[in-house]
Amino acid sequence: MNVGEAAKRAQLPVKTLHYYEEIGLIRPERRANGYRDYDDTALSKLQFVQRARSLGFSVAEVRTLLSLYEDRHRASADVKALAEGHLDEIDRKIEELRGLRATLSHLVDACHGDDRPDCPILDDLAGQG
Amino acid sequence: MNVGEAAKRAQLPVKTLHYYEEIGLIRPERRANGYRDYDDTALSKLQFVQRARSLGFSVAEVRTLLSLYEDRHRASADVKALAEGHLDEIDRKIEELRGLRATLSHLVDACHGDDRPDCPILDDLAGQG
DNA sequence: CCTTGACCCTCCCGTAACCGGAGGGTCCAT
């Protein structure tokens, strides 16, 4: 199938399929006219990649996941380790955001937010706090 | 003071000060020998920027915050609105990460993680789930 | 006076994961 159809079925932009081909992640066949031709295998991989990306795995991680997927003899422990690493990363990010949120939320609450000029948010940023 | 000293006091890499100058965020004076020269005002701004960035404001947002900071007549409501917008953004990201975390955590728990090859994580990514 | 090391300078390329657009070819239906 053409790139447009493959993109639709994988729920990805055409540009993204171009990109995945360029970086050697998923290389479709080519027709005589130069058009990309995605077969069922390629489409499955695209969907695999789309799902992994939507779970927040980086393209580099997805590349590893794909190769693990295609290796019938890998241990599930390898996959689990990668997923756990990603989980830790997510936890780290959540914690960081929560910290930011707490600080910022304090400042926002302290700011009366009317037409007067004094503002604890700016005061804090300026180093008063 | 020289860029190295300013960087140290603002807890920012020298490269970052170069960058901030390049994008017109904070422009230091220049000495006769071409060296950047940060005065107290410039240093204060750097520290302001560093704090705002560490709270997760984008450079574009920081630019606005700086101009609000330097405008003695702005309403605190303007600042509060920007900060609240950022807070919403943070909440959105936290929610998204929590969703990812939940899904991924399920998958990781379901994967026995030994040397056998069957793996619910890959099965799910492949569309079995 | 000279050297040495720690600074400083200006380019310029690379990062992640694409998006947008220009300029031009292809295919299918009317």
Added chain:
DNA sequence: ATGGACCCTCCGGTTACGGGAGGGTCAAGG
């Protein structure tokens, strides 16, 4: 034959810098 919907490649831009080359400057020590 023509129009519109596809498709192609190439190039530049995005965020917020980091790394490094190639080369000037400055202050201290010999």
